[in-house]
Amino acid sequence: MSVVTYSLEMLNVNALNEKPKPQDLTVVEAEVKEFRFNRYLYQLVGESWGWTDKLEHSDEQWQEYANSESLRTWVGYYQGSIAGYFELKTQTAGNVELAYFGLAPQFIGKGLGGYLLSKAIKSAWSMEGVKRVWVHTCSLDHPSALANYQARGFEIYAKTTD
Secondary structure: OOOEEEEEEEOOHHHOOOOOOOOOEEEEEOOOOOHHHHHHHHHHHHHHHOOOOOOOOOHHHHHHHHOOOOEEEEEEEEOOEEEEEEEEEEOHHHEEEEEEEEEOHHHOOOOOHHHHHHHHHHHHHOOOOOOEEEEEEEOOOOOOHHHHHHHHOOEEEEEEEO
């Protein structure tokens, strides 16, 4: 089975088509870095979509990743439960990558993804010196993932098939 990967970007904060905040959803930054938490979020959200690139990482590799100065993590809580998360990774030349984004399985289809993505984009644009926010998704992700990115204002700049 071939996998299609889409690379998307937003070059201006004004391109953001923001979704309103759902009642009972709170999004907070995990300001204290804890690699086990990042690993847990990655597994919770990514298991359904075949996220495997970090599954075999050692504790040391997870620590290096999660403790990086360039990585920031936010978590969405719905009525006190983890509903989803996103990680933003600052890069050179004003680029910010939406490195990971998604909802926990029991919260998919409840109207939370559009706002959580809006919050991720606004958080990225609030960082100093940002000129471009980008993300990639693929045909293995949730069937609505690409549409959500595009609805929020991202535009495809590359498409590959493996």
